[in-house]
Amino acid sequence: MSAISNEMDEKFQELASTKTVRGVLILNNDGAPIKTSLEPKATESYANMLHEIVSLARKLFLENDPNNDLTFVRFRLKKHEIMVAPDKQYYLVVIHHPQE
Template sequence: MTDVALVEETVKRLASHKGVVGIAIVNGDGVPIRTTLDPELAVTYAALVSQLALKARHMVRELAEDGSDDLQFLRVRSKKHEIMIAPAFDRDHNYTLLVVQQPDAE
């Protein structure tokens, strides 16, 4: 299976979960390259979440005694949405996966 087909399959699988509002795959520059969100909203989420993930990654590395630890996953929850962030989810660590969902969806 090609990388593009694998990405499409992953997006379809995640989008099928209850409560998922949208998904975005963001490149290393904070630009959404694949999204199910409104394009303008995807750009906003991508820019803000990229900054948050960088700061969280820096914090995790600083807290590790030898600096070898790294951020694997970040979950942010508000009253309206929950944002799940998987930085560097690809094998080359070039992309970040965002999943926005309604936390109380049944």
């Protein structure tokens, strides 16, 4: 696993300790988990799914306009919402239960 900055680690800890947050992941651009608060099976599942979706969305938007990269994605599901902030090196993923 790659090293992350102190600032990113602090943000990870802050998000992971939030009452309504059920999980936080930091993935590299290849979708490999760098840091997670989830169990290994859930980490692998979310990492694979979100890497595939976000990579495809990013590719499609960049093909349409090379100067307009994806910066944030929010998926609202029945049970929870998933927020993804892709960056040049990492994806920050937060799984949140807003109704609690």
